[in-house]
Amino acid sequence: MLKVKDLNVFYGRIHALKDVSIEVDEGEIVTIVGANGAGKSTLMWTLAGVLKGKSGSIIYRDKPHPTVAHEAAAGGIVLVPERRRLYANLTVRENLMMGAFLRKDIEAIKKDLEYIYSLFPILKERTTQYAGTLSGGEQQMAAIARGLMSRPKILLLDEPSLGLSPIYTAEVFNTILEINAQNTTILLAEQNAKKALEIADRAYVLETGRVVLSGSGKDLLQDPAVQEAYLGVRHKAI
Ligand SMILES: Nc1ncnc2c1ncn2[C@@H]1O[C@H](COP(=O)(O)OP(=O)(O)OP(=O)(O)O)[C@@H](O)[C@H]1O
Ligand SMILES: [Mg+2]
Known part of the structure; x- marks a missing residue:
């Protein structure tokens, strides 16, 4: 569906990918695992047509x-x-409708909104609340929901669990599985490598702009280098 080959991206003289x-x-x-500054967001923004x-x-x-970003969307x-980057001074519903900005199929938009409220009942309760007043976890739900309102074929999720409590993190990962089960392809960037690798079919490890490892999520979970660098596992020197 998506094939990236030998991609190089710069910010001025900084060679980010x-x-x-x-x-x-x-x-x-598919998951991209990598530390701060590895280039995960740069890859996401490039795929979204912004960089x-x-x-x-x-x-x-x-x-x-x-x-071009709007063509990619x-x-x-x-x-x-x-x-997240929600519009803090718009309501939850208004934020969700921003996701449907490029669409004209009013009836389908209404149906999608119902589907999204069934996926995230908390957002239905919060529909008239300003997005800026939502909790961090609720904001992440709203951001994913807004993405879904654009009817993605491939959803790029950049660190959806960032700053969330374990309970919200688990909920976000369950939601990702559910969205994927509805025929949406997922590219997920995460620092929470364990959870991300557990749900990934395949994964890539990005280090200072380079892909240094790839494989199935399962294989990378078992890889000693990945365990040491990203999963907090210590291997004894022999
Ligand atoms: N607008 C920018 N101008 C200059 N350099 C940038 C800019 N954005 C990112 N960089 C640099 O590009 C590299 C990759 O950054 P990027 O944000 O893609 O990493 P990341 O893997 O998403 O990190 P994090 O986990 O902290 O979100 C870093 O060295 C960063 O300092
Ligand atoms: Mg990032």
Whole structure:
């Protein structure tokens, strides 16, 4: 579905992504694991059409990837950015409707809103509340819900569990599984490597802009280097 090959992205002279190659197949959950500054968000913003690569190629559904954000969104590439970025002074419902900004199918939008409220009952209770007054966990739900209102074919989730309590984190990961089960492909960037690898079909480890490891989520969970660097497991020197 998505094929990134030898992608290089710069901020001025800072080389943030170095020859990054990843693939996401339709229906998969693919995880990008990496520490602060590894380049996860840079990859997400590039796939969302906001940042541009200097070299390399991105193929989306057998065509060159749309390099303009609204075209990427219209094509079904939808980003739920890190730190939510909701409109604090709009209500929950208004925020959700912003996700449907490019759509004209009013009846389907209404149905999607009902579906989303069934997925996140708390948002239905909060529908007229200003987004800025939601708790962190509720804001993350609202951000994912807004993404869903754009009818993604592939949903890019940038650190959805950031700053959340264990209970909300578990809820977010369950929701990701549920969304995936409804035929939405997921690309997930996370520092919470354990949970992310547990739900991932496949995963890539990004270190200072480079892909250094890849494999099935299960295999990477068992990988000693991943365990030491990202899962807090200590291996004794022999
Ligand atoms: N707007 C920017 N201008 C200059 N450098 C940037 C900019 N945004 C990111 N960078 C740099 O690019 C590199 C990758 O950053 P990025 O935000 O993609 O990492 P990340 O993996 O998402 O990190 P985190 O886990 O902290 O969110 C870092 O070295 C960062 O300092
Ligand atoms: Mg980031």
